[in-house]
Amino acid sequence: MSGRLFTSPMFLGFDHLEQILERAAKSTSDGYPPYNIEQIGSSSLRITLAVAGFMMEDLQITQEDNQLVIRGRQLEDNEERVFLYRGIAARQFQRAFILAEGIKVERAWLDNGLLHIDIIRPKPETRIRHIEILQNSNARRKSYNKVMSQKVGTSDAYRSGAIRSLQLTEKE
Structure with missing residues (x-):
């Protein structure tokens, strides 16, 4: 058994809560x-x-x-x-x-x-956010462009190749 509390794949992003619980357990008084x-x-x-x-x-x-x-x-x-x-x-x-x-x-x-x-403890506001569902080819292109734009700033050699591949993608 691992020392983790939230091992279920249904608990996403609860690692900070696990760290808080570990800190509370360590603080002896x-x-x-x-x-x-x-x-x-x-x-x-x-x-x-x-x-x-x-x-x-x-x-x-x-x-x-x-x-x-x-x-x-x-x-x-x-x-x-x-x-x-x-x-x-x-x-x-x-x-x-x-x-x-x-x-x-x-x-x-x-x-x-x-x-x-x-x-x-202020009362929490109820927030509802609707997520747009895109067609498969549009979603793939947007995701690719987003990843490439994040990688563009890494190096000059990579940047010129990334810009060329982005231009080719946009022409398609």
């Missing part, structure tokens, strides 16, 4: 910081991360392709502090969420140690 994902509307979600002790300047949110990445890094205090017990984590973190195509980050805010990120 230690569970820090804890987070919630809640649905707040029919097409909107809210991600809430518990980031106690982090200030706004310690946090960074970026969208890299279809991945939402939240990073936190606390700057060290200049004061000498002696902790008798330290139960509040003060370590850096990176949390990533893979977003579906078309999902947009609407807003983010920090409130009482919780980082909230609202994302929306």
Whole structure:
């Protein structure tokens, strides 16, 4: 058995989805910081991360392709502090969420140690496209001309031969 998920010939162009699933499986997380994902509307979600002790300047949110990445890094205090017990984590973190195509980050805010990120999923538009069916000889000629026009720019020697064959084809 191959490691591929979409082996059926009916699944065309799903290799990018397979790569996303592989990336999600590889990203191991230690569970820090804890987070919630809640649905707040029919097409909107809210991600809430518990980031106690982090200030706004310690946090960074970026969208890299279809991945939402939240990073936190606390700057060290200049004061000498002696902790008798330290139960509040003060370590850096990176949390990533893979977003579906078309999902947009609407807003983010920090409130009482919780980082909230609202994302929306716009409703997809229904698109119908009609494909013209050509006669066999017309389709073959158009396909040949398209392939030849793409190859014309490759080299001067090839270009002159391609132009001659295109002229012969057009005369037929």
